[in-house]
Amino acid sequence: MAFLDQIPLSILILAALTLGLAPFLPEPHIWEKLKMLAAGELVKPIDWFDLALHAAPWLLLIAKLVRMALVRS
Known part of the structure; x- marks a missing residue:
């Protein structure tokens, strides 16, 4: 978990x-991919890769926030 501790929260x-939501119009790309996943339309490998790239910043942010909450407890 030292990896998460070294990344600043602001980054x-x-x-x-930015990366997690881009492109912003007509809708955030991560939202489009999550809708495709829910509808069962996420079948191409490039779509899975795209979902992983757009989800990674969100997953790291959530992991960092959970880690910060657990360390303070």
Whole structure:
């Protein structure tokens, strides 16, 4: 978990809001991919790879926030 401790929270927030949501119009790309996943339309390997890339900043941010909450307890 030392890896998460070394990443500044501000960098993760910035990454989640930019890389995690880009492109912003007509809808955030991560949202489009999550809708495809829920509908069972996420079948191409490139779509899975795209979902992983757009989800990674969000997953790291969530992991960092959970880690910070657990360390403070």
